[in-house]
Amino acid sequence: MKKVYFIGIGGIGMSALARWFKFKGYAVAGYDRTPSALTRELEAEGIPVHYEDRPDLIPTDRENTLVVYTPAVPEELGEMKFVREGGYNVLKRSQILGEITAGQECLAVAGTHGKTTTSTLIAHILTDSGEGCSAFLGGISRNYGTNMLMSHTPVAVAEADEFDRSFLRLHPAIAVITAMDADHLDIYGDLEHVQEAYRQFASQVSEVLIYKYGLPLGPGVTKAKMYTYAVGEPRADFHAENLRLQADGHYVFDLVHPGGVIADIRCGALGALNVENATAAAAACLCHGTPEEAIRGAIGSFLGAHRRLEEHINTPTLTFLDDYAHHPAELEASIRTIRDIFPGRELTAVFQPHLYTRTRDFAPEFAKALSLCDRVILLDIYPAREEPIPGVTSEIILKDITAPEKLLMHADELVGWVRGNRPELLVTFGAGNIDRLVEPVAEALRSKI
Secondary structure, eight states, rough: OOEEEEEETTHHHHHHHHHHHTTTEEEEEOOSSSHHHHHHHHHHTTTTOOOOOOOOSOOOOOGGGEEEOOSSTTSSHHHHHHHHHHHHHHHEEEHHHHHHHSSSSSEEEEEESSSHHHHHHHHHHHTTTTOOEEEEEEEETTTTTEEEESSSEEEEEEEEEEEEGGGOOOOSEEEEOOOOOOOHHHHHSSHHHHHHHHHHHTTTTSSSEETTTTSSSSSSSSSSSSEEEEEOOOOOOOOEEEEEETTTTEEEEEEEEEEEEEEEOSSSSSHHHHHHHHHHHHHHHHHHTOOHHHHHHHHHHHHOOOTSSSEEOOSSSOOEEEOOOOOHHHHHHHHHHHHHHSOOOOOEEEEOBBBBBHHHHHHHHHHHHHHTTTTEEEOOOTTTTOOOOOOOOTHHHHHHTTTSEEOOOGGGHHHHHHHHHHOOOOEEOOOOSSSGHHHHHHHHTTTTO
16 A cells, blocks of 8 residues: 545544655545645645545555545545445544554543643653654644654554544553543434443553543443542542642642652643643653653643634733633633633633534533623534534524623624724634634734734
């Protein structure tokens, strides 16, 4: 096999794999529906990408071509039909990730929220320590400007995605589970089946399983050594204590672990939520054998993952953050974190719901989380892979929000609204294409500083 062709190459996980194969010397190309910052970067790196359904652009040398696809791509796509019927070796993204990591020591992070930041921090600690790793991340590391770190060291860091049960393709040596909330109910049906999948993932861990204190993962779920982690819970094996909030919203804390204490760690990423993520990442790296001093230094220099409480403007009178939160539990956690960091500020949240099914399944929970804000601006639902569902619009969230002010607007109206107002603390939330509004919003706000 000399060529790898990606159908859906612009996805965060797919583009990481495309970069890995290019690094390994394969001829890589692919299709995606629309251009994006990621696809432009791939093209700049020498990977051809096209944006029309063109089976004629797929390599004809099928014996030497591997085709990788993402489940987000519809089966009726002409290119999918062509490779299915044409005798190509066609594999899902998760299958490829499982095969790549099987030959290395794999550190994987699973969880309905927190996994991108935690896996990105683990990769940063291993890289910053000098050991190095190959990392397949679900977000863009702000330290490295990429979702793929490459190394010849036989250590891999992987974000273990529960969508479509993809994470069951992984058999990590060390794994972290950050949360097991109900999500992707179009796949799982109910919370019980979500938790059952996580327990199956846990059973596939060979050496160490680290999970958030309180998760329903009892003894016997895995043969691996089991540890818990938490913030402010002394019964957890790894726990952060003595948190001190600095004026800029960053925390300093002490990490208590089975071997002692790492004192005075400054968390480079904002908020108590990232102290929790840092505790999980430190636990994984300590179990891997990374020195304490390397862990302290790397947590301090960690800038976070792109779109995870990302600071765009942070002045005493005007702050603009952007966050990927798209599930009610992570949305509430992010909002509470922001409230803790910036007490007394009037908080304006802009939220773009992601998926019709998720909006339908969790509308009351989204409304409850957003009601913690002073002002809420709701955008239209971002459909991603889904067709509209009758009666499911952003209105079903809006009607139950109890914040003092709530607005419904189209995405193309937001920048104009920002120009006409001066929100002192503005946060954009969502996993759709709201990220395309971040820079125009930031530009509009900078003119007001």
